[in-house]
Amino acid sequence: MRVTRLLAAIAATAITLVASPGLAETVTVTDVTGRTVKVETPVERVILGEGRQIYFVAALDREAPFKRVVGWRDDLAKADPETYAAYLEKYPEIAKLPTFGGMKDGTFDVEQAVSLKPDVILMNVDAKTATEEAGYIQTLEKVGIPLVYVDFREKPMVNTEPSMRLIGKLFGKEEVAEDFIKFRKQSIAAVTDVLDREKPKRPLVFMERAGGYSDDCCMSFGDENFGKMVEIAGGINMAKDIIPGTFGTVNPEQIIASNPDQVIITGGNWEGYVPGGDWVGVGYGADVALARKKLEALTKRPAFTGIKAVKNGQVHAIWHQFYNNPYQFVAIQEMAKWLHPDLFRDLDPEATFKELHARFLPLDYKPGYFVSLTDGE
Known part of the structure; x- marks a missing residue:
């Protein structure tokens, strides 16, 4: 039938x-x-x-x-x-x-x-x-x-x-597409040009995918998506040689043994999938105070026991959906500021995201896409 x-x-x-x-x-x-x-x-x-x-x-x-x-x-x-x-x-x-x-x-x-x-x-x-x-x-x-x-x-x-x-x-929007691509390239170059010139020491970064979404730990990225973005932003992706593809899982003991300098966790409001979950709800207009509280709670998990990133407060959260849309250049800029704050003191990812909205998107910009344990320091 x-x-x-x-x-x-x-x-x-x-x-x-x-x-x-x-x-x-x-x-x-x-x-x-x-x-x-x-x-x-x-x-x-x-x-x-x-x-x-x-x-x-x-x-x-x-x-x-x-x-x-x-x-x-x-x-x-x-x-x-x-x-x-x-x-x-x-x-x-x-x-x-x-x-x-x-x-x-x-x-x-x-x-x-x-x-x-x-x-x-x-x-x-x-x-x-x-x-x-x-x-x-x-x-x-x-x-x-x-x-x-x-x-x-x-x-x-x-x-x-x-x-x-x-x-x-x-x-039939070829010109708009090319304008977007040009803006994307310029925004990434604002990071890579500085890194190429200054050649700073690159911190070891553990990139956790959707931390707190489940009780399991820890999903991460190989040499693409957020894993590649970390490298472009001036870091070393801890899971690059552990995960052969784009997505995979890292053993908690491996995180402790690798002892990363920084941890970046992707998050979002997943109430529709995991009601009341431990995920960090960053995103469009998010409550960053609540997100920071949930981010800090995730550092108490066994996988992060004693690592440098937690000891030094170098733990951050970023909007998960950057992994599935053409706005990745905003994430690269924000990560560059976390990884090399002195080099990128004058870089303003929020302003970049606002410009993206003003030039290309129909919605007004609302902050809430990033949170860090270093905020307010």
Whole structure:
């Protein structure tokens, strides 16, 4: 029965596509996996394979960030509730947007996706295996619905620029995409130029992923994502040679033995996932006093027993969602200030983030993305 309904939806969509000549230009684009895909641009109807893709959609469609979105995954409200609430307040119509489950957990409804007649589906590269195993690409190709992969998570320091250029091309916003990429490069250079010139001693940094999200310790990053950001910011990623991929786990005894100079923990408001959890709730407009209190509590865990970072108060928390959007350059600047406060005394990551909002985003900036045990010293 489900197959019959899906075929009917495919047929209906095919008729619609044939009957609507449109004025779009068919172009061939290359996504971050190297796939070449034909798409009619500029696209007008888009399905977001993850709700957090609004981070980059909004940067390109600032005036009306949801004008192309006909459906999206249901993760934003739980993963980043403050940002979702801010968008909901400004654009109340998003409450009625059709939502989807995820590809990886098998809850994405391809039948529903076909019925929405999108011009393109944007999918994160981490869902590629599940997408292919389910045969969704072939199913969608039958009705001329292209799917392209972007990546701000698995290898963001490699794939952010091509992902932004790809979406800029699809949206007809190439100039905006290039302006964003230029701003990103300049913001990172404000760190790397100084490090290249001064060549300071690099502190050993343990980067903990989602500390306090569960009782287990400790998730971390290999030589990508926040692990790579630490290196760009002037540190040595403790887990670089321990975790072979982007994400993995470090044994608590290894942390004690490595004795890192600094610890940076990613956090967010995960009340929707782990009610009352020990996570550090940094993010859009967060209560930084409460976040600092929770950050300090995490230093009492056995994995941090006696390490230099705790003894010297060099423990910090940063917004987890920097790991999955094109704003990583703000995180790099903030980490550089923590790792080399004297070198970057005049660097202002808050001002960089404010400028990002003023130039590219539809929301007003609200602080709360960073907290440190050194705050107020």
